[in-house]
Amino acid sequence: MSSPIATWSAEGQERAQQLLALYPDKRSAVMPLLYVASLEHGHVTNEGMQQVAELIGVTATQVRSVATFYTMYKHEPVGRYLVSVCTSISCHLLGGDEVLDAACGAAGVEVGGTSEDDLVTVERVECIGACGGAPAVQVNYELIEGVTDIKAIDLIDWLRNTTPEVVLADELQQLFGGQKSFDWGVPEPDGAIAPVPAFGPYGSAEEGR
């Protein structure tokens, strides 16, 4: 019997096994595993969902039910850097829409589009929980608060020119952020290496601390 994820990278397979071991009930691992699968395939693919299904003993349609419910699972390819601009109420009041326009302009895309060099995707998102530091932007789910339209253009240019391996919230904040809502006090050493959230990375927050 060959493993359903035999085609994954060694790190991906290892990560999957760690995640499976975290939960007493295997199917609970569906969400972090979907991140690992997206990382392996570039985005959530039918094959990836089937692999996750087999890994946790449910049907592919049940996995798809989860994967289509949450907007953070991308079913189409996205750029190497996913720039998410919040335009919910606080950000909207403080210029989120201008930030979005500026980011789109700099990347040369419509909202939701990916730049021609496949580096940057700009999307509009609902509240990302940083209302106190509005307008807020995320790059590969790493948060920057107090972004302006000018800074947004700088951000896109910087991403395309330096193509960082890892994006780190603290670094981004320093370079492109403004007023922070409040210092959470918890260091976040894990940067994101791909457009999936870097919980420890790609799994539960319990890991990697």
Next chain:
Amino acid sequence: MSDTTTVSITINGVDHEVEAGQRLITAAEKVGEYIPRFCHHDKLEPVGKCRMCLVEVEGPRGKQLVPSCTMIVNDGMVVDTESEVVEKAQEGVLEFLLINHPLDCPICDKGGECPLQDQTMAYGPGESRFIEPKRTYEKPIPISDVVLLDRERCVLCDRCVRVADDIAGDPLITFNDRGNHVQILTFPNEPFSSYFSGNTVQVCPVGALTSVDYRFRARPWDLEVTPTVAAHDTVQSTAEIHTSRGKIVRVYAAENDHLNDGWLSDRDRFSFAANHAPDRIVSPKRRVDGSFEDVSWPEALNTIAERLGGIAPERVGAIGGAHNTNEEAYALGKFLREVVGTNNIDAQLGDGFNAQLAAAVTPRATVDDVESAGAILVWGPDLKETLPVLYLKVRKAVKNGATLVVASPWRTGLDSIATSVVRYRAGSGQEVLRKLAQGSAHEDAAAALTTGPVVTLFGRASLSEDPRLAESVAAYGRTLPDARLMPLLTRSNVFGALDMGLAPDLLPGRVGIEAGSAGLDAMGMLGAAAEGALDVLFLVGSDPVRDCPDPALAAKALDQADFVVAIDAFVTDSSAHADVILPAALWGEVDGTMTNLEGRVQTVSAAFPPRGQAQSLLEIVRDLAAIMGSGDILPKDTDTASSSLANEAPAYAGVSRESIFFESDGTGVVVPTGAGTQPLGYIPTDAAVPVVTDRFTLHFAPSLYDDGVITRHAESIAGLVPDVTVRISPRDASVLAVSDGASVVIDDFLTLPVTIDADVAQGSVVVPFNQVATKGLIAASAVSVEPVRGDV
């Protein structure tokens, strides 16, 4: 007066005593207060999704709207189901549900029997304030070969999802996307291939799920409903035939809480096309110079009567009768025993086991016993493939807390929910049983069988298994705490046929015949005919060339027998050998009763007359007897047969069509099995079956959609017949040096591709039974397997 099992509640100002622990929606319905609903279904877990059932309940902070389908009744509960607030809520819910509903009722199959339509009429606002465009989808999309989906009609009630997941255990359809985009879907390229998919069509409260067979065929108000049973297997689920202008357009499940809980398998539901098939035999035929020629009934019957005249009775035999009603079987038995004078009768085809054990085993389990069992042992055919609705019952029992042990040479549908699975090499069952009984192995299984009542479901795992093993299993089952036994034969009304005496060693009403006077069984008759020791053979709706363990012997027997009479609806591999074919009425065309695997007798009814000149078996043997001068021996019609068997067949004392109708509330009557009620109380004894030591043993696995004549005629499920491969264990594959997909030769003549399967015991090979590609394979325990040279 409240005791612990009831509570008093007030609904719309009227006080009621209701059973404690139930849902408010159910309690209200029982006292005559119907609360509208979409997602609520008696047989499904509550989900509270649609909000149609909102009612006002008084609480500490005043009246509040609550969903009555999730609310459990409480003592002193004060409920209002008709207040202005409730009405407003109902209107609101309906207005929301209709935002995206296409209102295409005039072209929707559900129109006329649609809860959404009915409840909108009864509780809806009358007008909508929405002018926005509705969502639209490609329609319909086939989610399986038998079910179509029109997503825009869906009200997201979750019923189909719960049927697929909780009831059938096949969670292949579910909600996708979010918010306004939520839709029911299957995974791309993974169809809803469940043996129970048709149930979703029946429970869908709108026309979102429809069946391929029924789509655009009829309108509900034009349908005639005939209550009957689904006669494909021995569960005999209570069902309804829906006809329009004399044709079956669909089969629906009926509610019978003692049996099928309102579910049907897709085979029960979708294989009704045989009745109207163009190749059906509709007039009597006689063989003239090697080909069939239509003849009149008198000519056909006279030919038979002449041939029977003066013949020694022991040179006549009959195989079949398992597809007929009890009354027909009773008449057939009477014809053979009293008119012809032979005990050579067998409703089984060498594919079952000891008839006395099957018909009269005690203590016998009912389906209700299975549902409330403490532990269940299944040692027989794969229930999912052979008796799918019983499979659902076992699932339900496990959900209720029963432990489950499954013993089988190959994986079965129940393995995934079993407490313990005993996998054994086909042919070594007796040894496994001995160890299990002694406690020298399989401790897990033994430990899971300690909480009574323990119900043992026993039968033949496959045609290649020694039939005596079933008796050994029953004997073991009898030693378990508070034991109940359920024999598993699978064919249609075979239990009714045995109860009517269609066995060489049984008389009607579970009366045994002593060994010395018993007749030949099916294999005995075929063997005798092949050797020229039997002259006249009746095939009564049976196809031994396909269904008996030795197809070559059956074919030879039919060639050698002097005179073969087939009473059948189709020319089959067997009836093609006949000298005379008499067109037989099928299920749906005959009135009578049938008996299922627990001994439950239910009525079946004709939805329309037999096709063409076809006749019921009872009429056929009655007329034949009359020509032979013994017309008065046989019952003249179903009612006479029914009352005479209620008088003559001891175990059926008092069980007639009439008594069932008046006493059973549509659920049937179980023939009592207690002491003194049936003459033969069969106590199984260990049969000490020798273990087969050959290099390879065969497990000839049954599947639901085999190449049987009924399945072949049902277009919608004919495509579901499985692929045919030989399954072998990984160890044997490496010893034989064959890889997955390579070919092997079975028994020196049958070349099939190999699938390596870890669920096959070492030394066994699994081959699917009764498929075109496995035709001719003898169902013996031992089998030879050779790799194809140059292929390894």
